[in-house]
Amino acid sequence: MKYKKYALEELVNIKYGKNQKKVQAEDGNVPIYGTGGIMGFAKEYLYDKPSVLIGRKGTISKVKYVDHPFWTVDTLFYTEVNDEVVIPKYLYYLMSLIDLGQYNEGTTIPSLRTETLYRLEFEIPSIKEQEIILSLIKPIEDKIKLNNGINDNLAA
Numbered sequence: 001m002k003y004k005k006y007a008l009e010e011l012v013n014i015k016y017g018k019n020q021k022k023v024q025a026e027d028g029n030v031p032i033y034g035t036g037g038i039m040g041f042a043k044e045y046l047y048d049k050p051s052v053l054i055g056r057k058g059t060i061s062k063v064k065y066v067d068h069p070f071w072t073v074d075t076l077f078y079t080e081v082n083d084e085v086v087i088p089k090y091l092y093y094l095m096s097l098i099d100l101g102q103y104n105e106g107t108t109i110p111s112l113r114t115e116t117l118y119r120l121e122f123e124i125p126s127i128k129e130q131e132i133i134l135s136l137i138k139p140i141e142d143k144i145k146l147n148n149g150i151n152d153n154l155a156a
Contacts, residue, residue: 009118017072035059045069050088065092
């Protein structure tokens with residue numbers, strides 16, 4: 001089946017993270033993400049809608065999906081997703097299939113530029129079809145989450 005092809009720049013607005021030093025708080029509840037995961041917590045957020053997080057410097061090969069308010073540091077891009085065309089979680093799965101490491105533009109530290117990311121192309125089905133696909137993936141995600149919880153409990 002053929003779907004309409006979109007450049008990433010038609011699907012998202014890529015935004016830069018910011019330094020977390022001024023917002024980081026021990027009693028914060030907003031996660032601060034870096035390329036390696038959660039680095040701490042803040043009391044305010046940088047963005048509060050579902051987003052695909054993309055490494056800018058360092059760990060660039062793994063994207064993350066968040067659907068809660070968050071802060072990202074300056075080594076991590078976040079995306080404002082055009083949800084009239086693509087469901088953020090669907091885009092996350094599409095981007096998870098790409099080896100972003102092949103687009104590395106750094107010499108010593110792996111790096112990605114927005115210009116390079118914006119040129120990536122994706123075939124996107126209708127929103128209805130995306131919803132159906134995501135509904136098939138959800139039970140698998142739930143099972144993985146349950147198994148990870150069991151493993152964590154056993155390790156403790």
